[in-house]
Each structure stands twice: as C-alpha cells, then as structure tokens.
Amino acid sequence: MWQAIDEHGQWQGEVWNQKENGSLYAIKLNISAVYDARQEISHYIGIMSDITQQKLDLASITKSAHIDSLTGLPNRLLFTDRLLQAVAQADRNKTFLAVCFLDLDHFKKINDVHGHQSGDAVLKEFAIRLDTAIRTGDTAARLGGDEFILLLLGLKNSAECATILKRITHMACQPIPLPANAIFPTASIGVAIYPTDATIPNNLVALADTAMYHAKALGGNHTIYHHTKIA
Template sequence: MAELLSFSHFMPHGNCYLWLPSVLWLHVVSDGLIVLSYYSIPFAILALVRRRTDLQFDWMLRLFGLFIFLCGTTHLLAIWTTWVPDYWLSGLVKAVTALASMATAALIWPLLPKLVAIPSARQLLAINQELAEILEKHRATECELRTLSLAMAHSSSMVIITDIQGVIEYCNPAFCQGTGYEERELLGHKVSILGSGFTDPAIYQDLWRTLSEGRSWQGELLDRKKNGDLYWSMLYIAPVKDGDGAITHYVAVSHDISELKNSEETIRRLAFYDPLTELPNRALFKERLEQALLRARRDNRMFALLYIDLDRFKHINDSLGHIVGDKLLIEVGQRLKRQLRGTDTVARLGGDEFAVILGDLADPGMAAEIGHALCVAVDSPYSIDGHALSVSASIGISLYPEDHIDIEELIRMADNALYRAKDAGRNQFAYYSKAPDPVRLEWPTPETGRTQAHTNRMAASAPAQMGGRS
C-alpha cells in the first residue's frame, strides 16, 4: 500500500509533469474539482428547465448543459489517462466536446439579440410598476363603470343605448317601466318600435342629421307605449365615439313629460279660453281678430266684427243667483257657436258680452243673415234649473274694409253699433253708422225668417233711411 501511495518512482504516461509528484497532484486535484463543478452545472440547468417550462430558449440551455457535461468528461479522462493510456477514448470525447462547443458557439450568436431583448430586472421592475398603474386605472374605470351602471339601473330617467343603426343594445328598468315593454322585447329591435306615427318626419330627419354630424340632439317626440297609449318624451341623445373619433353608439336619456304637456295645455286654456263657457277669451279673440285682418288684406276679402250684449241678463243674475246666471251664459255661448261656421270665432269678452268674427264674407248682407240667426237663437226660451227664462241679444256690426282697416277702430265701431241697437229697442242688430242719431232696425221675428233679414239688409244699404250704409 505504501508503494501505491508513493509516487517518487512513478512515471506518468504521456505527461512527465517535470517528474515532480507535487505537479502531478496539482493537475489531478484541479481536474477533479473541475469535473465535479462541470458535472453539477448540467444537473442544475436540467432542474431549471424542468421547473420553468415557460422558458423560450430551453433547448439552448439543454445544449449548453451538454457542452458543460462533455467538458467535465474531458477533464475526467485527463485524470484517467495519467495512469491508463486510453488515448483513443480521450480523443473521441474531445471530438464530441468540440462538436458540441462549435454548435453552441454557432447558435448562440444569432440568439444573442433575442437574449439581449429580454428585460433586465430593473426593466422588469419598471414594467411591473407601469402595469400596476394601468391595473389601478382599470380598477378605477371598472369601479366608475359599476357606479354608472348602478346609477342608470336606479335612475328615474329612461335610458337606452343603441348602435349606429338605432338597434337597442341596452335599456334601464325605468325605460321598461315607462314604456311597458320588457327588456327582452326591446333588445335587438330598432327604436322605431316606439314610434307613434304622429311625430313630424322633419323632426326625425333633423335628429339623424344632427347625430350623423357627431353632435347631440335634444327635442320632444310623441311616442307610443306597448299598450298603445301616447306619451310625450323629452329626449336627449349623444353620440359615443371611439379613440379614432368614429361614432360607435348613441346614448338616449328621456323623460315622460305628458303631465307637463297637459299642464301647458291647461295653462294655455286658462290664458286663452273663458273657464265658464270654454269659449275664446278676450286675449285669444284679439289674436284671432289680427289673423282675420291679415287674411283679409292678403286675399282682398271682407270680414265682419259683431259685438253682442245680452238684454235683461242682469235682472236674471241678480234675482236667481250667479249659478243660474252662469248656466244661462253657458247655454247662450253654445247657441251662438251652433249658428256659426267652423272658420268663424265666437268669444266671451266678460260678463254678458260676447264677440263674433265672421271671415271671408262676399257682401255685407251675409253679416245681416248671421246676425239675424244669432238674435233668433238667443231669443228662444231657456229652462235652467226649473226656471223658464227669456233673454235677447243686441248686436253691433262693423265691417272691414268698408268701415275701417284698423282693428281698434273696428272694435270701437262695433261697440258703437251695439249701443245703437240697444237704443233702438234691443233684441236686434245694427251696422255701424256715422249718422248722429241712432237708427232703429225692424226686428225680424222667427216667423218672417230670412225674408225679414233680407229687408233689413236692404234697409241698411239705403243711406236716406238707415244712416249712411252704402
């Protein structure tokens, strides 16, 4: 055993190592340590590849591990061939190692740009920080969207979202409740499902033209519910655009303003109609009178203005009370209205005073005929709450353009003619006259009818008898 451990007389094959045992052991120990190190590296690489299956270049790592393993083998054979002359085996291993090293060197250079592109730890940290910020923004956006979704779901406003073709993609519960449709009945259908057929097509044309230009639109539409009821909708529509500015959707927010519309109509009726008789009041009468004047000027036609005052009404109102008096006024208004054409206007000016506008007259005699008919209608007996009542009407008539072309003057003249009729004995009509003395007109009885009305017209046209009507 001592002889085996003693190298003083040993001569290595192929390497003399200066014939020094210390040099021999230096090489043997060094190669042994290299072998141990080289053999441990491939196993570490193999463990890494097995655990990290997501690595992009694992084949390169396997090739590199093989190269290291072969390098370790060459060092192992270097120790072996120190005592055993297996030089062919050592040469073959070196040849294989050379091929592996050449393959590794040939493949690593093309792969180098890709390896360089792999982010460093600092870059990964920066990317992670950026991703964290993006994720936080997404979370904030998601929270905002959730809040908006809840707001729309619980909003009292009716909200729908459509594509650019008007196909409904979303509707909130308020919209379903307001229109009577279920969500499944609306999704996938065009908004025209709500159309009533009464909205002016020009409004729809303006709506789509405005939206196609990328602008918001606001207006009122008359729509129809599922049960067929009509309702007024105050609508606001805004286009939704993508990052390139292209319109992708439309968001429509609407409110049912039917009650407001009804209130507006009520206010309008209170402003322009007499609440008792439901006839036009003085304000609407003046407006209609101005319109009649404009039409008469445009068409070169005649119209007549009649002022009417009830005879003996004050006595009935004072003796029987306002309730009976009001019912009597309502009945008088209806009788006056039934004697007129659809284009004529009868208005209550206040108290027991009424006014009539007769448009598009061919001659003054037409005003006489209608005045006669109004007197006959008012003079007929009344039965109000068990009371047999009788009133008559005095009527004053002014003509455009014969008497004047100014509205205020025509009103003054009609009022003047009314008092002339009252002074002449009531229960009759009178034209306006410049004569200083009132002119009494023969009252046509119901029995004489149209014959007497014709006589009155003839009398009214005789200046010598009736005071200047020509």
C-alpha cells in the first residue's frame, strides 16, 4: 500500500481492520498523498466506507452456492471442484483416489412411516457421522435426497480403501434415535478408483453410481467396486 502511494501518490483497496472490542470489520479505503509547494508530501487524505455487511452477504451467497442447506455438507458443485483438485494431486503424488457413491437403503419407507421431519433428522445425523468418520483431507458431500458421495484421497491399494469404508459405514450406520423409536440405517455403496477405473472425473462418478445400483440390486447394505482392484 505505502509503496503504491510513494510511487503513484494514491492507493485504493479493501482492508480488514479491528475495533477496540476486538471485532473485525471491512473497509473500502482510498488514500491520496497531498503535496506542498515544493512537491513534497505534506499529509495524506483517506476516504473510507464500511463494507462489512457486503462481505458478509457475499460470504453467505458463496456458502449457499457450495453447501447443502439441510446437512451442511459440501454440495455437488463443491464436490466436483474438490474432485478436480484431487485428480491433479493424485497425478502429482502417483497415488489413487476413490469416489464412493452412498445411498441410504429404504429411505422412502422412513419418510412414509415416520414423516419427512424424521427423514430430515436421519439425513442430518447420517451426514454428521460421515463427516466425523472421514479422514482429514477427504470429502463427504450430499448430492440430494438420500444420496451422498465420498472422496477418499491418497490410497495405496484397494485393501486400504475397503478398510476406510468399513470404518466409515460402521460409524455412520449406528442406530439413529427418533421420537417413536430408533432407525437402523444401512447404505448401498458403489466405488470407482482413479485412475484404474476411469481418468475423467465425470466418468468416475458415473461408474461409482452404477456400482451403487448394483449394490441396491443385491438388497442393499453392500459395497460394490467397479471393478478394477488396485494391488
């Protein structure tokens, strides 16, 4: 900022400042140098406006565009962005990643018997458990309805993927208490591995989705890989 003022006589930009009570606020600031008769800087004039609410509104809009409103998990848009980044990371590190499509079994029955409010409660609790069970750097997202998707990074082999999924589903599928009684959720899971199953991210998601439907066809509560195992 001061370099720009020294070189050009003015600076304009946005800064975060701190109030006496410690709270932060954002300002749009314009600083201009004022010169005397000898063309030396005599003082500065600063004009500022508080843009804190604009920043908060923008953050809220950005969050709503990327976060599922019911569960607080990343939505499809944010998941896709993270998948693209993960593919580039896997290429750099010569590792594998897994896309895991999860669909809650018999969820329609939960809505029909217990009501949509209870169904939403089940989805929110299941989401919390997924997000708690994944490793740092992995992603759990909700695509809509009772469909969730996981992005597991830095895998060395299929056995590692299976171990991680077993731990995740064990934590996520514990009984969920409802006012009337408890729900015992299970999930059908389809898994696709990058780069052995597909090298295009959208294809990877599609293969995991197809594998999940095969798991559904077996009666649910199964995990199906499409089907290249990594050594």
